Amino acid sequence: MHLAVVHDLRDPAWHGRVTAAVVFIVLLAPAFYLTEFNPAILWGDTSLRALRQFLGSFFPPAASPEFLQLVLAATWKTVAIATVGTAVAIAIALPAALMATRILSISRIATGRMALLPAIVRTGIRWLLIFLRSIPEIVWAMIFVRAVGLGDTAGVMAIGITYGGMLGKVYIEILESAEQQSATVLLQNGAGRLQAFWYAALPVSLPELTSYTIYRWECAIRASVVMGFVGAGGLGQQMELSMKMLAGGEVLTMLLVFVALVWAADLVSAFLRRVLA
Amino acid sequence: MHSTPGAGAGTTACSGVRVTYAAGADALSDVTLTFAPGEQVAVIGPSGAGKTTLLATLACAMRPAAGSMQVLGIDPWTLPGAELHALRRRLFLAPQAPPLPPRQRVVHAVLAGCLPQWTIWRALRSLIYPRDAEIAREALARFHLEDKLFLRCDRLSGGERQRVALARLIASNADLLLLDEPVSSLDPALALNALEVLQDEASTRGATLVVSLHAVDLALARFSRLVGVKAGRVMFDLPRAEVTDQCLTELYGTELGASMQAPPDEPAAVLKLNRCT
Numbered sequence: 042m043h044l045a046v047v048h049d050l051r052d053p054a055w056h057g058r059v060t061a062a063v064v065f066i067v068l069l070a071p072a073f074y075l076t077e078f079n080p081a082i083l084w085g086d087t088s089l090r091a092l093r094q095f096l097g098s099f100f101p102p103a104a105s106p107e108f109l110q111l112v113l114a115a116t117w118k119t120v121a122i123a124t125v126g127t128a129v130a131i132a133i134a135l136p137a138a139l140m141a142t143r144i145l146s147i148s149r150i151a152t153g154r155m156a157l158l159p160a161i162v163r164t165g166i167r168w169l170l171i172f173l174r175s176i177p178e179i180v181w182a183m184i185f186v187r188a189v190g191l192g193d194t195a196g197v198m199a200i201g202i203t204y205g206g207m208l209g210k211v212y213i214e215i216l217e218s219a220e221q222q223s224a225t226v227l228l229q230n231g232a233g234r235l236q237a238f239w240y241a242a243l244p245v246s247l248p249e250l251t252s253y254t255i256y257r258w259e260c261a262i263r264a265s266v267v268m269g270f271v272g273a274g275g276l277g278q279q280m281e282l283s284m285k286m287l288a289g290g291e292v293l294t295m296l297l298v299f300v301a302l303v304w305a306a307d308l309v310s311a312f313l314r315r316v317l318a
Numbered sequence: 319m320h321s322t323p324g325a326g327a328g329t330t331a332c333s334g335v336r337v338t339y340a341a342g343a344d345a346l347s348d349v350t351l352t353f354a355p356g357e358q359v360a361v362i363g364p365s366g367a368g369k370t371t372l373l374a375t376l377a378c379a380m381r382p383a384a385g386s387m388q389v390l391g392i393d394p395w396t397l398p399g400a401e402l403h404a405l406r407r408r409l410f411l412a413p414q415a416p417p418l419p420p421r422q423r424v425v426h427a428v429l430a431g432c433l434p435q436w437t438i439w440r441a442l443r444s445l446i447y448p449r450d451a452e453i454a455r456e457a458l459a460r461f462h463l464e465d466k467l468f469l470r471c472d473r474l475s476g477g478e479r480q481r482v483a484l485a486r487l488i489a490s491n492a493d494l495l496l497l498d499e500p501v502s503s504l505d506p507a508l509a510l511n512a513l514e515v516l517q518d519e520a521s522t523r524g525a526t527l528v529v530s531l532h533a534v535d536l537a538l539a540r541f542s543r544l545v546g547v548k549a550g551r552v553m554f555d556l557p558r559a560e561v562t563d564q565c566l567t568e569l570y571g572t573e574l575g576a577s578m579q580a581p582p583d584e585p586a587a588v589l590k591l592n593r594c595t
Contacts, residue, residue, distance in 0.1 A: 147403055151381040153340065156399070222417035229379045230490070231407030231434035236441045240430045244419035317421070 098289030108291060111279065116298050119275035122193050123261035126200025130261075131254065133173070133205030138212035141166040144221045144242060145234045167210075174206025182268040196273035200261050211253055219246045248317045252310055259306035266299065328391025329354055330376060330494055330526055335385030337368075337375050337550075345371040346550045349385070353526050355493075358517055360537035361530040363547035364570050369530035370414070372547060373496040376528065377411035378402060390494055390526075407434035410492035414499040416483030420472035424463075427471055427482055428454035431489035457488035460515045476503040484512060488519055495520055497529045501536070509533070513540050534566060 082088055139145060141163045148156035155163065178199045185195035223241035232240070243250075269277015276295055283291035331352040337345045346368050353359060353376075361369050374380045375387070378394040387394055389409065394402055410431075418427045425448050432453065433441055444450060451467065458464045461481040471479060480503045487495060500516065501509035513529075517540065520527035531537045537544055544561050546553040546569040553569050554561070 148399060150379055220417065220419075222413070223419050226411070226413060226417055227430060227433060229377060229406060229411050230409065230431075230492070231403060231405075232430070233433070233438060235438045236433045236436070239438075239441060239445060240422075240426065240433060241419055244422040244426075247421065 095289075098287065099293040101290055102293040102297065103288065103290035104294065108294070112276070112295060112298060115276045115279040115295075116302070118193060119262060119265050119269070119277070120302070122196040122265040122273075122275050123200065123258060126197045126265065127204060127254070127258045127261050129197060129201025130204035130208050130257070133201065134170075134208035134212050137166050137170060137205070137209040138216065139235070139238060141170075141209075142213050142216045142242075144216055144224050145228070145237055147228055147234060150225070150228055167213075170206045170209040172206070173202050174204075174210065176203065178203040178264050179268055179271060182273040183271050186272050191272040191274075193274035196265050196268045196275060199268055199273060200264060203264075204257055204261060208254065208257055212250060215246050215249045215253065216242055219249070248314055251313050251317055255306065255310040255313060259303055259310070262302050262306065263299070328493075329388055330390055330528075331388045332375065332382070333386045335375060335382045335387065337371055337380055338383045344550050346375065346382075349375075349550075349552055351545060351552060351555060353528060355526055356521065356524045357543065358520060358527040358541055359529070359543045359545055360541035361528060361545045361547055362532070362534055362537050362569070363530075363553070365532075367547045368550040369547055370498050371550075373411060373498050373528065373530060376494070377409055377496050378406055379411060408492055409494040409496065410487050410490050411496045412483055412487060412498060412500060414502060416479055418471040418479055418482060420470070422471050424458070424466050424469050424471060424474070424482055425451050425454045428457050428485045428489050431457075431486035435491060453489050454485070457485040458482070460488055460519075461485055461512060477505070477508065480504060481508075481512060484516065487516070491523070493523065493525045495525050495527045495529075497527070499530055499532060502532065509536060510540075 083092075143149065143155065143163070146155045146159055148154075148159055154160075181199035181202050182195055185198045189195055189198070219242070221242075223245055224237045227237040227241050228234070265273070265275050266277040266280065269275045269279070270281045272278060276298065280292060280295050283295070329352060331350075333350045335349045336347050339345050349372065351372075361372060363369055371380060375382060376389065378387075378389055381395060389405060392405055394405055397405065426445060429444055429448065429450055432444075432450065436444070448454070455464050455467050458467060458481075461484060463478060463481055463485065466474060466478065466482070471482065474482065480500070484497075484500060487497075495516070497516065501512050504512055513536065516529070517527065519525075529537075529541070538558060538561065542558050543556070544558060545555045546561075546565060548569055548571075554565050556565070
């Protein structure tokens with residue numbers, strides 16, 4: 042009886058899917074054309090020889106005690122830049138997310154819509170976050186190197202600003218995609234916005250927020266290396282020196298340190314997720 | 319705030335209230351009900367009748383499209399936002415499926431009932447160290463859950479979670495208690511016991527208690543006034559003695575036969591227990 046209702050067995054979603062696929066390919070093709078992406082040139086004679094020469098100069102990795110000590114100090118500095126930078130980023134992102142997130146809106150409770158003023162504030166904060174993260178950290182670093190001089194402060198500020206924008210955006214999305222009812226119930230019973238955050242929204246989303254923040258901290262370690270090239274302190278600055286002196290072995294040692302750092306960040310993230318799960 | 323001390327004072331009423339869904343259909347039409355301070359009323363009716371919407375409307379969590387409202391003697395929709403939220407501090411709306419953050423510990427889930435009375439600083443201090451754990455323990459003890467005080471909410475069964483949400487009500491000091499199917503996940507003995515606790519608490523406080531129930535026998539056993547809701551309208555609003563079988567048959571229509579046959583053990587057992595205890 043119920044089956045008789047559907048006479049037409051053609052999938053009604055089919056046309057939509059075909060259209061989506063066509064649009065995707067149409068958009069992707071010009072990008073391939075534009076970038077002249079062609080992996081085959083890697084295997085060309087000249088490319089291979091150049092690559093072999095460059096990589097060959099990496100061996101053996103530099104391991105003299107003085108150099109290792111230097112790398113250790115630079116590594117420590119890189120981790121410190123990334124950590125303090127991430128802390129600054131959190132200090133920017135968390136208040137911004139609290140102000141902008143829909144789930145902590147009191148005016149939406151009865152009407153489903155935010156009042157005009159909060160909606161404007163929320164949009165303004167989203168624009169601010171877009172601005173902060175749309176300028177790459179390397180550009181911020183170059184700006185700050187001019188403003189505060191060569192060194193770690195420039196790196197910290199560049200990471201803090203760019204990552205503040207990224208964390209803020211993602212915090213908002215995590216909070217809004219998680220279960221919202223817990224926070225809504227508290228707001229409906231007269232709790233304040235911050236109370237609803239600490240007693241409902243935060244415990245609901247804590248593992249996701251933590252895990253994304255740790256991932257950003259890992260990215261910050263890599264970013265602080267890149268920014269070292271423009272003089273913003275840490276391993277990057279050391280690496281740039283080694284590259285200039287064509288000391289491939291030193292570069293390799295530092296690359297190995299990067300791998301170790303990212304691996305360690307992964308361990309920290311896994312550990313925290315286990316604790317918070 | 320507008321409240322006078324010691325006040326369950328203030329009538330809660332709606333008159334000619336119409337509430338519409340976002341899609342435009344009416345969830346409630348022309349609902350007129352008055353609840354005196356300290357009164358205890360059960361709302362019954364088939365699934366989808368509008369019981370939940372009615373409670374949410376009384377809790378200022380949904381704004382009527384038409385009609386007038388009075389919550390604890392105050393017309394909520396003439397108030398500016400801040401005062402409306404202050405009014406929400408004096409009511410407690412408990413949804414049917416209690417949303418508790420899975421990783422939150424029971425002690426904080428219960429103490430969340432105190433949030434409307436707490437400043438944000440007191441709320442944060444309680445998260446750092448729950449100095450008011452005794453409040454939570456006493457509230458839980460009313461539902462025989464005091465041993466769960468420091469467990470995480472996701473370690474609880476559905477019925478335990480529902481009672482933790484009710485313990486939050488005990489920790490609050492609201493004057494208007496609006497409970498949507500508060501005992502739906504409890505076995506008959508516990509359901510009866512929990513309802514007794516809630517009613518005792520309401521009469522001690524002099525608070526108005528409006529409870530929606532799907533177990534008609536439980537409503538008849540425990541409440542002296544019953545409101546029957548069907549298809550968004552009030553079908554009857556009668557003292558228990560005047561609720562006839564015919565009222566109930568009209569209320570549940572053809573569903574009554576089915577619902578009476580399907581879970582006959584539940585209401586029957588409740589009544590038996592009622593006699594035994």
